[in-house]
Amino acid sequence: MKIYNHLSEFKRLNNAVATIGTFDGVHFGHQKIINRLCELARSTGGESVILTFFPHPRMIIDPENQDLKMINTIEEKAEILAALGVDHLIITPFTRDFSNLSPSEYIQKILVETIGIKQIIVGYDHRFGKDRSGGMKDLIAFSGPYGYEVEEIGEQDINDVAVSSTKIRESLLCGQVGLAAEYLGYPFSLYGPVIKGDKIGRTIGYPTANIFIEQPYKLIPSDGIYAVTVETDNQAYKAMAYIGQRPTINGMTRNIEVNIFDFDREIYGQYIKMNFHEFLRHDVKFTGLEALKVQLAQDKEDTLKYFAQQH
Missing domain, CATH: 3.40.50.620 (HUPs)
Structure with missing residues (x-):
């Protein structure tokens, strides 16, 4: 073309x-x-x-x-x-x-x-x-x-x-990424470079890649945890994504982070594509990092369960 x-x-x-x-x-x-x-x-x-x-x-x-x-x-x-x-x-x-x-x-x-x-x-x-x-x-x-x-x-x-495009936007803004994918005929995605974060995730066993979205007009789905796949270097990985202000650590900015399963490479500066498949839960404030860690273990289990059901 x-x-x-x-x-x-x-x-x-x-x-x-x-x-x-x-x-x-x-x-x-x-x-x-x-x-x-x-x-x-x-x-x-x-x-x-x-x-x-x-x-x-x-x-x-x-x-x-x-x-x-x-x-x-x-x-x-x-x-x-x-x-x-x-x-x-x-x-x-x-x-x-x-x-x-x-x-x-x-x-x-x-x-x-x-x-x-x-x-x-x-x-x-x-x-x-x-x-x-x-x-x-x-x-x-x-x-x-x-x-x-x-x-x-x-x-x-x-x-x-x-x-309609309006219906799809509304679905995404409500976190209904599965419904949006049905309307689109493909999963909604975000694409951008991996930037440095606070590295708090790695201290509790869930390191995340922080994604920067370069286009200010690009729609971002509602805050919460999602089952996603991540594409990098022509390979796709199962992952769980987080969108939100990280209330547990009193975060001030809205972040887009993804914990990629079975992946341990440094990818700062690399562009990755994140495909949204299922909304898992809303963003909530936990009593501390230990409580967050327990919930993340459950989120990972829910993500893997979702993907297992797709086959």
Whole structure:
């Protein structure tokens, strides 16, 4: 898959089969559209193109609101789209100027002149252009003059999946990582470098790797203990993760830590990927490190029990 970080980098195609959207999470509903996109491109000898936006439009239209967090970083999204077989991914900055394009300008300047669409496939509720005033009727109205075809993924097809990026975000913010994985079709993950911590875990027999999330817009699940797998050096390990402020030691900052089972290497500075499989318990304050150690033994047992049940 070729990636372009601006529309200006893209060379117009002769037979582009395109779709447009933020596709946060690239969940089952999105996958329905993307699979159809790739199938259509193959059957017509065309090339599949996805136009997506970064930053997310809501971050530009409502910059004061810092609450919106993304299920995927832009890098994670690109990796998933490549695995689905997309030929071209255009990541264009969503700017004020872009948001002020009228529906007709959007179709002519972006879709026809820049991308070269011969077919466009969108969900029934797709909106575009200034104040989201453009929709299916505009795409159809201009299809004759500009010589492209429109395919709509109907309401029934999309709603059959009964999933949305909003539902997934809500699940993760409640710690329901298992439900989020069902919606996504893959486990939600965090990715980042291992940074130095206080090394308190190793004093009680549960050393942890502290992960730093570099993108401030990346969603972090709710505080608690989770059964996870950790990927590093092309290997996957069972592990238990902790998200929280470490109330037992009166911690002041929110940490993301993971105790990797059967693993004793130093990995400071290395990037690791943590896949969330199951929520185990909420974060609580213990009377001291000894009580915490007893609970961690139980957490490890619960994690191993969870993984044993998956086979």
